[in-house]
Amino acid sequence: MSHQDYPELTDIAPEHEDASLQAPAPAQEPEGAVLELVERGHRLAMALPVFAWPCTIGRAATNDLVLTDPSIGPSHVRLHHPHAGHYEVEVLDSTNGVWHGRRHYQAGERFAWQPGQRLTLGRGVQLNLRSTAQPLAATQRWRPFSRSQGLLTGFALVLLVLLSAWTTWLGATETGALARQLPAILLWMLGGLLVWTLGWSMMGKLFTGVTGFWRHVGIASVGMVAMALLDVLLSVTGFAMSWPLLSRFASLASFTLMAVVIWFHLRAATLVSARTLALAVGGLLVLGIGAKLGLQWQTQKRLGDNLYMSTMLPPQWRLAPTTSVDQFMQGTDSMREQLQNRSQLEKDDDEEGDDSGLD
Known part of the structure; x- marks a missing residue:
């Protein structure tokens, strides 16, 4: 067969195909x-x-x-x-x-x-x-309770036990008090931790569908350790440097740290935004501190919680320079005046109470 016997390619596949023979365009997905x-x-x-x-x-x-x-x-x-x-x-x-x-x-x-x-x-x-025409929000990263968080929680629990033993030993007044008091203290502490954690887990199940038990255990244990360390740090620093304000207002720092712990619990147990939770917890913290200071002044005529050096620490921890006897005696003058004013106020209150009971 000669070359002329083959038809041209253009005869079989024309250069321009008929529009009716083209593949139909894919149907557009309806908006839903x-x-x-x-x-x-x-x-x-x-x-x-x-x-x-x-x-x-x-x-x-x-x-x-x-x-x-x-x-x-x-x-x-x-x-x-x-x-x-x-x-x-x-x-x-x-x-x-x-x-x-x-x-x-x-x-x-x-x-x-x-x-x-x-x-x-x-x-x-x-x-x-x-x-369906709106763009989807970014996928949220899910962070399950990891191995590192478990180790941190375990370390916090062990450290909490050691801190409880140390504070019990500091407050012991007789031999053998540590062995008698420590088991009861640990039982109350771990029992309170369990009840606290179960409450937040039930709240998480109610609002998010996930209990997050171990996450709340980690938050609570780390928070308890942080509050205990903060209390010890403020007490020791106040004693060592002779700064009475640190020991008198240590409870306010503990209140603030407690508010931070509650914020973390709420973040894990609800779907409310972090900013809204921060505003709510911050407002409650301000109200709580104001109420505490007001009640403290009304009942004891002072804003501080603990008296300075109400807990004695080892003398070797003292870093502040020694006060001479003359300086100490001069300082007692202002102390004597404060005591006399407080005694007079209490006497006036007692007299007003007696007068109000008369017919």
Whole structure:
């Protein structure tokens, strides 16, 4: 067969194909939304993607989203998607209606529903709307209780036992007191730690669905060690450097550290933002410190909690220069005046109390 017997390629595959013979373009995915059923204000109980409109919600089995709460009507609401980016809610239930923000809608009413807003159906069933056209938030990193956190928790518990033994030994007034008192102190301490941790774990299960027991154990144990070390550091530093304010106001530092520990617990047990929790805990801390100082002044006429050198430490730890006898005697003059003023105030209070009891 000669070369001329073969047809040209252009005769078999023409240079320009017919448009009707080209592969059809892929169908564009319809714009939809995700209905999120929220429990207890934050916990996501269920998510339903919706691409067919309208969409009905209610207790009847014929609805697109079936809810079981008895305060929900058989067909409670119908969602419409008239055009891209807009959604409308048609209220069908005539008993409980729908709350949108602070406004309540009855049966037959329609209103616009924007993604990110929340609806309340019946006695508290909450729905969120999230459009599929919206970009997804960044994936949150999940940090389970790691091996390093376990080692830190174990080390904190051991250190807590040692600190309890050391403080018990410092406060012992007779031989053998450490062996008798330490077991009871450890029992109360570990029992309190367990009760505290279980309470936060139950709160985490309620609001996030996760107990986080060991995470709360770690937070509590590290916090207890930090508060114990802070108390010891302030007492020793105040004694060594002769700074009375450190020992008198050591409880305020412990209050502040306790507030930080509670903030970490709340971060693990709730889904509230860190800033909101910080503002709430900080406000309660300011109120608590103000109330404590006020009660302290009302009952004892002083702001400080502990008297200076109420706990004696070894004399070798003293770093402040020695005060001469003359300087010490001069300092007793102001002390004598303060004692006389306090004695007079107590005497006046007693006399006022006696007078108020007369008929």
